[in-house]
Amino acid sequence: MIYHNMNEVRVRFAPSPTGPLHIGGVRTALYNYLFAKKNSGTFILRIEDTDQARFVEGAEEYIMEALEWCGIIVDEGIREGGNFGPYRQSDRKAIYRQYADTLIDKGDAYYAFDTPEKLETLRRESEKAGKTFIYNAEERVSLINSVSLKEAEWREKLDKGEPYVIRYKMPYNEDIHFDDIIRGQIVVNTGTLDDKVLFKSDGMPTYHLANIVDDHLMKISHVIRGEEWLPSLPLHILLYRSFGWDPPLFAHLPLLLKPDGKGKLSKRDGDKMGFPVFPLFWPYGETSKGYREDGYYPDAFINMLALLGWNPGTEQELFSMDELINSFSIDRVGKSGSRFDPEKAKWFNHQYLQTKTNTQIAIEFREFLRARGYHGDIIRLESLIGMVKERVSFVKDIWEQSDFFFKAPEIYDQEVVKKRWKEDSSRLLMELRTLLEEATDFSVSATEPVIKAWIEKNGYNTGEIMNAFRLVIVGALRGPHIFDIISWIGKDETLKRIDAGVALLSK
Protein backbone atom coordinates (compact mmCIF):
# COMPACT_ATOMS: atom_id res chain seq x y z
CA MET A 1 0.00 0.00 0.00
CA ILE A 2 1.32 3.41 -0.92
CA TYR A 3 0.69 6.03 1.71
CA HIS A 4 2.55 9.05 0.54
CA ASN A 5 4.75 10.49 -2.12
CA MET A 6 7.69 10.42 0.22
CA ASN A 7 9.53 7.24 -0.46
CA GLU A 8 11.17 6.78 2.90
CA VAL A 9 9.18 5.82 5.96
CA ARG A 10 10.30 7.78 8.99
CA VAL A 11 8.20 7.66 12.16
CA ARG A 12 8.76 8.95 15.63
CA PHE A 13 7.69 8.20 19.16
CA ALA A 14 7.61 11.51 21.00
CA PRO A 15 6.87 11.17 24.71
CA SER A 16 7.14 13.86 27.36
CA PRO A 17 9.43 13.01 30.25
CA THR A 18 6.79 13.69 32.88
CA GLY A 19 6.89 10.30 34.61
CA PRO A 20 6.93 6.60 33.88
CA LEU A 21 5.72 5.50 30.47
CA HIS A 22 2.17 4.17 30.57
CA ILE A 23 1.47 0.93 28.67
CA GLY A 24 -0.68 2.95 26.29
CA GLY A 25 2.45 4.89 25.45
CA VAL A 26 4.39 1.68 25.03
CA ARG A 27 1.78 0.47 22.57
CA THR A 28 2.05 3.71 20.59
CA ALA A 29 5.81 3.24 20.47
CA LEU A 30 5.34 -0.38 19.44
CA TYR A 31 2.99 0.40 16.56
CA ASN A 32 5.36 3.09 15.33
CA TYR A 33 8.23 0.65 15.53
CA LEU A 34 6.36 -2.17 13.79
CA PHE A 35 5.24 0.17 11.04
CA ALA A 36 8.77 1.47 10.53
CA LYS A 37 10.36 -1.96 10.39
CA LYS A 38 7.64 -3.41 8.20
CA ASN A 39 8.31 -0.66 5.69
CA SER A 40 12.10 -0.68 5.97
CA GLY A 41 11.87 2.70 7.63
CA THR A 42 13.40 4.54 10.54
CA PHE A 43 12.13 4.68 14.11
CA ILE A 44 12.98 7.88 15.92
CA LEU A 45 12.73 8.68 19.61
CA ARG A 46 12.22 12.36 20.26
CA ILE A 47 11.88 13.72 23.77
CA GLU A 48 9.30 16.49 24.02
CA ASP A 49 10.32 18.41 27.09
CA THR A 50 9.12 21.88 26.21
CA ASP A 51 7.27 22.16 29.49
CA GLN A 52 9.92 22.93 32.06
CA ALA A 53 7.43 22.81 34.90
CA ARG A 54 6.42 19.22 34.27
CA PHE A 55 9.86 17.80 33.69
CA VAL A 56 10.53 14.83 35.95
CA GLU A 57 13.99 13.64 36.81
CA GLY A 58 14.67 10.13 35.58
CA ALA A 59 11.75 9.95 33.19
CA GLU A 60 13.87 10.25 30.08
CA GLU A 61 16.10 7.38 31.17
CA TYR A 62 13.02 5.39 32.11
CA ILE A 63 11.57 5.78 28.63
CA MET A 64 14.74 4.58 26.98
CA GLU A 65 15.16 1.70 29.36
CA ALA A 66 11.56 0.65 28.91
CA LEU A 67 11.81 0.60 25.13
CA GLU A 68 15.00 -1.37 25.39
CA TRP A 69 13.42 -3.94 27.68
CA CYS A 70 10.53 -4.28 25.24
CA GLY A 71 12.90 -4.98 22.38
CA ILE A 72 11.92 -1.81 20.57
CA ILE A 73 15.11 -0.61 18.95
CA VAL A 74 15.57 3.09 18.41
CA ASP A 75 17.28 4.05 15.14
CA GLU A 76 17.69 7.74 15.84
CA GLY A 77 17.57 9.40 19.22
CA ILE A 78 19.48 11.00 22.02
CA ARG A 79 21.69 7.97 22.66
CA GLU A 80 21.75 6.68 19.11
CA GLY A 81 22.43 9.96 17.35
CA GLY A 82 21.35 10.58 13.77
CA ASN A 83 21.41 13.21 11.07
CA PHE A 84 18.38 15.10 12.28
CA GLY A 85 19.35 15.92 15.84
CA PRO A 86 19.28 17.07 18.43
CA TYR A 87 16.49 14.74 19.51
CA ARG A 88 15.52 16.49 22.71
CA GLN A 89 13.35 19.54 22.19
CA SER A 90 14.95 21.55 24.96
CA ASP A 91 18.19 21.18 23.01
CA ARG A 92 16.45 22.51 19.92
CA LYS A 93 15.19 25.64 21.62
CA ALA A 94 17.06 27.96 19.27
CA ILE A 95 15.33 26.47 16.24
CA TYR A 96 11.74 27.31 17.01
CA ARG A 97 11.66 31.08 17.36
CA GLN A 98 12.40 31.75 13.69
CA TYR A 99 9.43 29.62 12.66
CA ALA A 100 7.11 31.52 14.96
CA ASP A 101 8.45 34.73 13.44
CA THR A 102 7.84 33.40 9.96
CA LEU A 103 4.21 32.92 10.83
CA ILE A 104 3.96 36.43 12.22
CA ASP A 105 5.51 37.83 9.05
CA LYS A 106 2.98 35.94 6.98
CA GLY A 107 0.16 37.28 9.09
CA ASP A 108 -0.80 33.81 10.39
CA ALA A 109 0.27 34.47 13.95
CA TYR A 110 0.38 37.42 16.30
CA TYR A 111 1.68 38.65 19.65
CA ALA A 112 -0.69 38.43 22.59
CA PHE A 113 -0.14 40.20 25.90
CA ASP A 114 -3.09 38.99 27.96
CA THR A 115 -2.08 37.68 31.34
CA PRO A 116 -2.96 34.09 32.28
CA GLU A 117 -4.97 35.46 35.21
CA LYS A 118 -7.02 37.67 32.95
CA LEU A 119 -7.78 34.78 30.61
CA GLU A 120 -8.65 32.55 33.50
CA THR A 121 -11.17 35.12 34.70
CA LEU A 122 -12.71 35.39 31.26
CA ARG A 123 -13.07 31.63 31.08
CA ARG A 124 -14.73 31.47 34.46
CA GLU A 125 -17.16 34.21 33.59
CA SER A 126 -18.09 32.54 30.33
CA GLU A 127 -18.63 29.28 32.08
CA LYS A 128 -20.92 30.93 34.58
CA ALA A 129 -22.91 32.30 31.68
CA GLY A 130 -23.14 28.79 30.26
CA LYS A 131 -20.78 29.53 27.40
CA THR A 132 -17.29 28.53 26.46
CA PHE A 133 -14.65 31.19 26.14
CA ILE A 134 -12.69 30.73 22.95
CA TYR A 135 -9.75 32.92 22.06
CA ASN A 136 -10.75 33.18 18.41
CA ALA A 137 -11.50 35.63 15.61
CA GLU A 138 -14.47 37.07 17.47
CA GLU A 139 -12.75 37.54 20.80
CA ARG A 140 -9.23 38.51 19.81
CA VAL A 141 -10.23 42.00 18.65
CA SER A 142 -11.28 42.86 22.19
CA LEU A 143 -8.19 41.40 23.84
CA ILE A 144 -4.68 42.72 24.08
CA ASN A 145 -2.65 41.63 21.08
CA SER A 146 -1.03 42.79 17.89
CA VAL A 147 -4.27 42.33 16.00
CA SER A 148 -6.39 44.59 18.21
CA LEU A 149 -3.67 47.12 19.09
CA LYS A 150 -2.17 49.73 16.81
CA GLU A 151 1.29 48.77 15.62
CA ALA A 152 2.95 51.53 17.62
CA GLU A 153 1.23 50.28 20.76
CA TRP A 154 2.22 46.65 20.55
CA ARG A 155 5.72 47.52 19.38
CA GLU A 156 6.10 49.62 22.47
CA LYS A 157 5.00 46.74 24.67
CA LEU A 158 7.52 44.53 22.95
CA ASP A 159 10.26 47.11 23.38
CA LYS A 160 9.44 47.52 27.06
CA GLY A 161 9.87 43.77 27.49
CA GLU A 162 6.31 42.99 28.48
CA PRO A 163 5.67 39.26 28.56
CA TYR A 164 3.83 37.94 25.57
CA VAL A 165 2.97 34.76 23.75
CA ILE A 166 2.62 34.11 20.05
CA ARG A 167 -0.76 32.82 19.00
CA TYR A 168 -1.88 31.21 15.79
CA LYS A 169 -4.43 33.31 13.92
CA MET A 170 -7.15 30.78 13.33
CA PRO A 171 -9.10 31.48 10.13
CA TYR A 172 -12.59 32.75 10.68
CA ASN A 173 -15.08 30.24 9.37
CA GLU A 174 -13.52 27.61 7.26
CA ASP A 175 -14.15 23.90 6.95
CA ILE A 176 -10.90 22.02 7.24
CA HIS A 177 -10.92 18.61 5.58
CA PHE A 178 -8.28 16.10 6.49
CA ASP A 179 -7.64 12.39 6.49
CA ASP A 180 -6.75 9.97 9.18
CA ILE A 181 -5.45 6.57 8.09
CA ILE A 182 -7.54 4.83 10.72
CA ARG A 183 -10.67 6.97 10.74
CA GLY A 184 -10.98 8.26 7.21
CA GLN A 185 -12.03 11.78 6.33
CA ILE A 186 -12.89 14.28 9.04
CA VAL A 187 -14.23 17.82 8.69
CA VAL A 188 -13.90 20.50 11.35
CA ASN A 189 -14.95 24.12 11.17
CA THR A 190 -12.35 26.58 12.38
CA GLY A 191 -15.04 28.57 14.14
CA THR A 192 -14.92 26.08 16.99
CA LEU A 193 -11.15 26.25 17.32
CA ASP A 194 -9.14 28.78 19.27
CA ASP A 195 -6.02 30.77 18.58
CA LYS A 196 -3.65 28.31 20.16
CA VAL A 197 -0.47 29.53 21.78
CA LEU A 198 2.50 28.50 19.67
CA PHE A 199 5.24 30.20 21.59
CA LYS A 200 5.22 30.69 25.32
CA SER A 201 6.36 33.68 27.30
CA ASP A 202 9.20 31.62 28.75
CA GLY A 203 10.80 31.42 25.32
CA MET A 204 9.80 27.83 24.65
CA PRO A 205 7.47 26.66 21.91
CA THR A 206 4.32 24.75 22.80
CA TYR A 207 3.77 21.21 21.71
CA HIS A 208 1.94 22.31 18.58
CA LEU A 209 4.71 24.42 17.13
CA ALA A 210 7.61 22.24 18.19
CA ASN A 211 5.87 19.14 16.98
CA ILE A 212 5.15 20.45 13.50
CA VAL A 213 8.56 22.02 13.06
CA ASP A 214 10.38 18.92 14.26
CA ASP A 215 8.30 16.51 12.26
CA HIS A 216 9.02 18.58 9.18
CA LEU A 217 12.71 19.00 9.88
CA MET A 218 13.11 15.34 10.76
CA LYS A 219 11.31 14.36 7.57
CA ILE A 220 8.67 12.37 9.40
CA SER A 221 6.46 10.55 6.89
CA HIS A 222 3.76 9.19 9.21
CA VAL A 223 2.56 10.49 12.54
CA ILE A 224 1.18 7.62 14.58
CA ARG A 225 -0.02 8.85 17.95
CA GLY A 226 -2.78 8.54 20.53
CA GLU A 227 -6.37 9.50 19.90
CA GLU A 228 -6.12 12.36 22.37
CA TRP A 229 -4.39 14.31 19.59
CA LEU A 230 -7.21 14.05 17.11
CA PRO A 231 -8.89 17.29 18.20
CA SER A 232 -5.72 19.26 17.55
CA LEU A 233 -5.14 17.75 14.14
CA PRO A 234 -6.94 20.59 12.30
CA LEU A 235 -4.56 23.07 13.90
CA HIS A 236 -1.61 20.97 12.83
CA ILE A 237 -2.90 20.71 9.27
CA LEU A 238 -3.32 24.48 9.24
CA LEU A 239 0.20 24.99 10.50
CA TYR A 240 1.62 22.87 7.70
CA ARG A 241 -0.41 24.94 5.28
CA SER A 242 0.84 28.22 6.73
CA PHE A 243 4.42 27.06 6.46
CA GLY A 244 3.83 25.79 2.97
CA TRP A 245 4.95 22.29 3.92
CA ASP A 246 3.54 18.93 2.89
CA PRO A 247 2.01 17.35 5.96
CA PRO A 248 2.86 13.78 6.87
CA LEU A 249 0.14 11.16 6.99
CA PHE A 250 -1.69 10.75 10.29
CA ALA A 251 -2.97 7.77 12.20
CA HIS A 252 -4.66 8.23 15.56
CA LEU A 253 -4.66 5.16 17.76
CA PRO A 254 -7.63 4.22 19.94
CA LEU A 255 -7.25 4.42 23.70
CA LEU A 256 -6.61 1.70 26.24
CA LEU A 257 -9.55 1.48 28.61
CA LYS A 258 -9.81 0.21 32.17
CA PRO A 259 -10.80 -3.46 32.64
CA ASP A 260 -14.10 -2.61 34.27
CA GLY A 261 -16.23 0.45 34.57
CA LYS A 262 -15.66 3.52 32.54
CA GLY A 263 -12.77 5.55 31.30
CA LYS A 264 -9.23 5.11 30.24
CA LEU A 265 -6.74 2.93 31.96
CA SER A 266 -5.06 4.59 34.90
CA LYS A 267 -2.52 3.75 37.54
CA ARG A 268 -5.30 3.46 40.09
CA ASP A 269 -6.93 0.60 38.17
CA GLY A 270 -3.71 -1.32 38.25
CA ASP A 271 -3.26 -0.79 41.96
CA LYS A 272 -6.85 -1.74 42.65
CA MET A 273 -6.90 -4.89 40.57
CA GLY A 274 -3.31 -5.93 41.08
CA PHE A 275 -1.76 -5.54 37.68
CA PRO A 276 0.95 -3.16 36.51
CA VAL A 277 0.24 -0.18 34.31
CA PHE A 278 3.89 0.56 33.62
CA PRO A 279 6.48 -1.58 31.86
CA LEU A 280 9.15 -1.13 34.53
CA PHE A 281 9.31 -0.30 38.19
CA TRP A 282 9.22 3.46 38.76
CA PRO A 283 11.35 4.28 41.78
CA TYR A 284 10.75 8.00 42.14
CA GLY A 285 8.07 9.79 44.09
CA GLU A 286 5.00 7.64 43.98
CA THR A 287 6.50 4.29 43.17
CA SER A 288 4.88 1.82 40.82
CA LYS A 289 5.59 -1.76 39.98
CA GLY A 290 6.17 -2.78 36.41
CA TYR A 291 5.55 -5.72 34.13
CA ARG A 292 9.22 -6.60 34.28
CA GLU A 293 9.21 -6.85 38.06
CA ASP A 294 5.94 -8.75 38.02
CA GLY A 295 7.66 -11.50 36.11
CA TYR A 296 6.40 -10.89 32.60
CA TYR A 297 8.66 -11.75 29.73
CA PRO A 298 9.12 -8.79 27.41
CA ASP A 299 8.07 -10.78 24.37
CA ALA A 300 4.86 -11.89 26.11
CA PHE A 301 4.16 -8.33 27.20
CA ILE A 302 4.73 -7.02 23.69
CA ASN A 303 2.64 -9.77 22.13
CA MET A 304 -0.24 -8.96 24.46
CA LEU A 305 0.04 -5.24 23.82
CA ALA A 306 0.27 -5.64 20.05
CA LEU A 307 -3.05 -7.47 19.98
CA LEU A 308 -4.78 -4.76 21.98
CA GLY A 309 -6.16 -2.72 19.15
CA TRP A 310 -4.58 -4.55 16.24
CA ASN A 311 -5.16 -7.99 14.79
CA PRO A 312 -3.59 -9.82 11.87
CA GLY A 313 -6.86 -10.96 10.35
CA THR A 314 -5.84 -14.56 10.90
CA GLU A 315 -6.33 -16.72 13.95
CA GLN A 316 -2.71 -16.54 14.97
CA GLU A 317 -2.26 -15.12 18.46
CA LEU A 318 1.33 -15.81 19.35
CA PHE A 319 3.83 -13.59 17.61
CA SER A 320 7.52 -12.99 18.02
CA MET A 321 8.66 -9.44 17.36
CA ASP A 322 9.80 -10.46 13.88
CA GLU A 323 6.45 -12.03 13.15
CA LEU A 324 4.71 -8.91 14.40
CA ILE A 325 6.81 -6.79 12.09
CA ASN A 326 6.01 -9.09 9.24
CA SER A 327 2.28 -9.14 9.83
CA PHE A 328 1.76 -5.58 10.92
CA SER A 329 -0.41 -3.29 8.89
CA ILE A 330 -1.85 -0.05 10.11
CA ASP A 331 -5.07 -0.75 8.20
CA ARG A 332 -5.82 -3.49 10.67
CA VAL A 333 -5.71 -1.22 13.71
CA GLY A 334 -9.20 -0.88 15.15
CA LYS A 335 -11.13 2.33 15.62
CA SER A 336 -12.53 1.83 19.08
CA GLY A 337 -10.88 1.76 22.48
CA SER A 338 -9.72 -1.53 23.92
CA ARG A 339 -10.40 -2.63 27.44
CA PHE A 340 -7.32 -4.04 29.05
CA ASP A 341 -7.76 -7.62 30.29
CA PRO A 342 -5.27 -8.68 32.97
CA GLU A 343 -6.37 -12.33 32.67
CA LYS A 344 -5.39 -12.47 29.05
CA ALA A 345 -2.08 -10.83 29.85
CA LYS A 346 -1.35 -13.72 32.23
CA TRP A 347 -2.33 -16.21 29.57
CA PHE A 348 0.23 -14.75 27.20
CA ASN A 349 2.96 -15.08 29.77
CA HIS A 350 1.92 -18.66 30.43
CA GLN A 351 2.31 -19.41 26.74
CA TYR A 352 5.75 -17.86 26.61
CA LEU A 353 6.92 -19.53 29.79
CA GLN A 354 6.13 -22.92 28.25
CA THR A 355 8.46 -22.20 25.35
CA LYS A 356 11.44 -21.53 27.62
CA THR A 357 13.83 -24.36 28.34
CA ASN A 358 13.96 -25.88 31.81
CA THR A 359 17.51 -24.57 32.09
CA GLN A 360 16.48 -20.99 31.39
CA ILE A 361 13.68 -21.16 33.92
CA ALA A 362 15.89 -22.94 36.46
CA ILE A 363 18.38 -20.10 36.29
CA GLU A 364 15.64 -17.57 36.95
CA PHE A 365 14.11 -19.64 39.70
CA ARG A 366 17.48 -20.10 41.39
CA GLU A 367 17.65 -16.33 41.80
CA PHE A 368 14.21 -16.39 43.32
CA LEU A 369 15.21 -19.14 45.75
CA ARG A 370 18.39 -17.38 46.72
CA ALA A 371 16.35 -14.38 47.82
CA ARG A 372 14.48 -16.74 50.13
CA GLY A 373 17.55 -18.39 51.51
CA TYR A 374 17.33 -21.67 49.63
CA HIS A 375 20.05 -23.07 47.43
CA GLY A 376 19.34 -24.78 44.19
CA ASP A 377 21.61 -27.02 42.26
CA ILE A 378 20.86 -26.20 38.66
CA ILE A 379 20.51 -29.81 37.53
CA ARG A 380 18.09 -30.61 40.32
CA LEU A 381 16.17 -27.42 39.65
CA GLU A 382 15.84 -28.34 36.00
CA SER A 383 14.16 -31.58 36.92
CA LEU A 384 11.88 -29.75 39.34
CA ILE A 385 10.97 -27.20 36.67
CA GLY A 386 10.08 -30.05 34.36
CA MET A 387 7.51 -31.19 36.91
CA VAL A 388 5.83 -27.85 37.60
CA LYS A 389 6.48 -25.66 34.59
CA GLU A 390 3.18 -26.21 32.83
CA ARG A 391 1.26 -25.44 36.01
CA VAL A 392 2.44 -21.85 36.27
CA SER A 393 2.33 -18.59 34.36
CA PHE A 394 5.24 -16.90 36.11
CA VAL A 395 8.55 -17.98 37.56
CA LYS A 396 7.54 -16.52 40.90
CA ASP A 397 4.53 -18.87 40.94
CA ILE A 398 6.81 -21.90 40.86
CA TRP A 399 7.42 -21.50 44.57
CA GLU A 400 3.85 -22.07 45.62
CA GLN A 401 3.78 -25.15 43.41
CA SER A 402 7.00 -26.51 44.81
CA ASP A 403 7.65 -25.21 48.32
CA PHE A 404 7.25 -28.75 49.68
CA PHE A 405 10.25 -29.85 47.65
CA PHE A 406 12.39 -27.64 49.84
CA LYS A 407 10.84 -28.01 53.27
CA ALA A 408 8.82 -30.58 55.13
CA PRO A 409 5.20 -29.64 55.79
CA GLU A 410 4.75 -27.61 58.95
CA ILE A 411 1.00 -27.97 58.98
CA TYR A 412 -1.30 -30.59 57.53
CA ASP A 413 -4.46 -29.58 55.73
CA GLN A 414 -7.12 -30.23 58.37
CA GLU A 415 -9.85 -30.90 55.82
CA VAL A 416 -7.76 -33.63 54.29
CA VAL A 417 -6.78 -35.07 57.64
CA LYS A 418 -10.40 -35.34 58.63
CA LYS A 419 -11.44 -36.97 55.39
CA ARG A 420 -8.44 -39.06 54.42
CA TRP A 421 -6.57 -40.02 57.58
CA LYS A 422 -8.05 -43.34 58.65
CA GLU A 423 -7.65 -45.65 61.64
CA ASP A 424 -5.03 -47.80 59.95
CA SER A 425 -3.25 -45.07 58.01
CA SER A 426 -0.35 -45.04 60.43
CA ARG A 427 0.15 -48.78 60.21
CA LEU A 428 -0.04 -48.75 56.40
CA LEU A 429 2.41 -45.89 56.08
CA MET A 430 4.86 -47.65 58.40
CA GLU A 431 4.67 -50.70 56.15
CA LEU A 432 5.25 -48.42 53.19
CA ARG A 433 8.15 -46.87 55.03
CA THR A 434 9.81 -50.23 55.46
CA LEU A 435 9.57 -50.94 51.75
CA LEU A 436 11.05 -47.57 50.89
CA GLU A 437 13.79 -47.94 53.44
CA GLU A 438 14.84 -51.17 51.79
CA ALA A 439 14.97 -49.56 48.35
CA THR A 440 18.46 -49.11 46.96
CA ASP A 441 17.25 -47.25 43.91
CA PHE A 442 14.95 -44.33 44.72
CA SER A 443 14.01 -43.42 41.15
CA VAL A 444 10.37 -43.38 40.13
CA SER A 445 10.76 -46.43 37.94
CA ALA A 446 12.16 -48.35 40.92
CA THR A 447 9.88 -47.27 43.77
CA GLU A 448 6.53 -47.00 42.05
CA PRO A 449 6.19 -50.64 40.87
CA VAL A 450 7.28 -51.95 44.26
CA ILE A 451 4.67 -49.94 46.12
CA LYS A 452 1.92 -50.74 43.66
CA ALA A 453 2.72 -54.45 43.84
CA TRP A 454 2.63 -54.29 47.62
CA ILE A 455 -0.78 -52.60 47.55
CA GLU A 456 -2.17 -55.13 45.13
CA LYS A 457 -0.72 -58.14 46.94
CA ASN A 458 -2.37 -57.10 50.20
CA GLY A 459 -5.58 -55.93 48.59
CA TYR A 460 -5.21 -52.47 50.10
CA ASN A 461 -7.15 -49.40 49.01
CA THR A 462 -4.89 -47.47 46.65
CA GLY A 463 -6.62 -44.14 47.16
CA GLU A 464 -6.41 -44.34 50.94
CA ILE A 465 -2.71 -45.08 50.92
CA MET A 466 -1.73 -42.61 48.23
CA ASN A 467 -3.69 -39.78 49.82
CA ALA A 468 -2.26 -40.45 53.25
CA PHE A 469 1.20 -40.74 51.75
CA ARG A 470 0.78 -37.42 49.91
CA LEU A 471 -0.50 -35.81 53.08
CA VAL A 472 2.63 -36.62 55.10
CA ILE A 473 4.99 -35.70 52.27
CA VAL A 474 3.29 -32.52 50.99
CA GLY A 475 0.96 -31.52 53.80
CA ALA A 476 -1.98 -31.27 51.43
CA LEU A 477 -3.51 -32.86 48.37
CA ARG A 478 -1.62 -31.00 45.71
CA GLY A 479 1.52 -31.15 43.63
CA PRO A 480 3.02 -33.40 40.97
CA HIS A 481 3.15 -37.17 40.87
CA ILE A 482 4.01 -38.32 44.39
CA PHE A 483 6.77 -40.71 43.28
CA ASP A 484 8.40 -37.87 41.38
CA ILE A 485 8.38 -35.83 44.55
CA ILE A 486 9.95 -38.45 46.80
CA SER A 487 12.53 -39.28 44.18
CA TRP A 488 13.51 -35.60 44.13
CA ILE A 489 13.65 -35.11 47.90
CA GLY A 490 15.41 -38.43 48.41
CA LYS A 491 15.09 -41.39 50.72
CA ASP A 492 16.23 -39.80 53.98
CA GLU A 493 13.89 -36.87 53.68
CA THR A 494 11.01 -39.12 52.61
CA LEU A 495 11.42 -41.37 55.64
CA LYS A 496 11.73 -38.39 57.94
CA ARG A 497 8.51 -36.90 56.64
CA ILE A 498 6.67 -40.19 57.06
CA ASP A 499 7.89 -40.45 60.64
CA ALA A 500 6.97 -36.88 61.45
CA GLY A 501 3.55 -37.16 59.83
CA VAL A 502 2.66 -40.44 61.45
CA ALA A 503 3.83 -39.25 64.84
CA LEU A 504 1.69 -36.16 64.66
CA LEU A 505 -1.41 -37.49 62.95
CA SER A 506 -1.79 -40.78 64.84
CA LYS A 507 -2.29 -38.96 68.14
Add this chain to the structure above:
RNA sequence: GGUCCAUUCGUCUAGUGGUUAGGACGUCAGGUUUUCAUCCUGUUAACAGGGGUUCGAUUCCCCUAUGGACUACCA
Protein backbone atom coordinates in the same frame (compact mmCIF):
# COMPACT_ATOMS: atom_id res chain seq x y z
C1' G B 1 -21.90 23.09 27.64
C1' G B 2 -19.18 22.93 22.70
C1' U B 3 -16.19 20.12 18.99
C1' C B 4 -14.55 15.55 17.32
C1' C B 5 -14.24 10.12 17.63
C1' A B 6 -16.33 5.43 18.63
C1' U B 7 -20.28 1.20 19.44
C1' U B 8 -20.24 -7.40 17.23
C1' C B 9 -20.33 -12.65 23.02
C1' G B 10 -18.43 -10.45 30.12
C1' U B 11 -13.31 -9.09 27.53
C1' C B 12 -9.90 -8.88 22.90
C1' U B 13 -11.68 -9.42 18.13
C1' A B 14 -12.93 -11.77 12.79
C1' G B 15 -16.59 -11.16 9.27
C1' U B 16 -20.43 -10.39 5.05
C1' G B 17 -25.91 -6.64 1.41
C1' G B 18 -28.36 -13.15 1.84
C1' U B 19 -23.21 -16.88 7.10
C1' U B 20 -25.53 -22.26 11.66
C1' A B 21 -22.21 -14.49 12.85
C1' G B 22 -15.96 -17.46 13.42
C1' G B 23 -11.61 -17.52 16.90
C1' A B 24 -9.14 -16.39 21.63
C1' C B 25 -9.39 -15.12 27.09
C1' G B 26 -12.86 -15.96 30.90
C1' U B 27 -17.15 -18.94 32.76
C1' C B 28 -19.43 -23.59 33.32
C1' A B 29 -19.54 -29.05 32.41
C1' G B 30 -17.20 -33.58 31.26
C1' G B 31 -12.49 -36.39 30.43
C1' U B 32 -7.26 -37.12 31.93
C1' U B 33 -4.47 -36.85 36.60
C1' U B 34 -6.49 -42.33 42.29
C1' U B 35 -4.35 -35.23 44.58
C1' C B 36 -4.19 -30.14 42.97
C1' A B 37 -2.86 -27.59 38.76
C1' U B 38 -2.00 -28.16 33.68
C1' C B 39 -3.97 -30.30 29.42
C1' C B 40 -8.03 -32.17 26.13
C1' U B 41 -13.22 -32.05 24.71
C1' G B 42 -17.65 -29.68 24.97
C1' U B 43 -20.69 -25.50 26.68
C1' U B 44 -21.97 -20.57 27.37
C1' A B 45 -22.71 -15.88 25.18
C1' A B 46 -22.88 -10.65 20.76
C1' C B 47 -24.28 -7.41 15.88
C1' A B 48 -26.75 -0.59 21.47
C1' G B 49 -31.97 1.32 20.13
C1' G B 50 -35.14 3.62 16.42
C1' G B 51 -35.96 5.08 11.59
C1' G B 52 -34.83 4.78 6.47
C1' U B 53 -32.39 2.63 1.50
C1' U B 54 -33.16 -2.44 -0.32
C1' C B 55 -36.39 -8.24 -2.51
C1' G B 56 -33.19 -8.67 1.82
C1' A B 57 -29.59 -5.43 6.43
C1' U B 58 -25.15 -6.89 11.63
C1' U B 59 -23.05 -4.81 7.04
C1' C B 60 -25.03 1.49 3.60
C1' C B 61 -27.49 6.41 5.39
C1' C B 62 -29.86 9.41 9.34
C1' C B 63 -31.36 10.18 14.39
C1' U B 64 -31.11 8.82 19.53
C1' A B 65 -28.59 6.58 23.48
C1' U B 66 -24.16 5.26 25.66
C1' G B 67 -18.92 5.60 26.08
C1' G B 68 -14.46 8.36 25.16
C1' A B 69 -11.05 12.29 23.91
C1' C B 70 -10.30 17.38 23.59
C1' U B 71 -11.81 22.18 25.18
C1' A B 72 -4.10 25.32 29.40
C1' C B 73 1.47 30.01 28.17
C1' C B 74 0.38 20.41 29.55
C1' A B 75 1.85 17.21 26.29
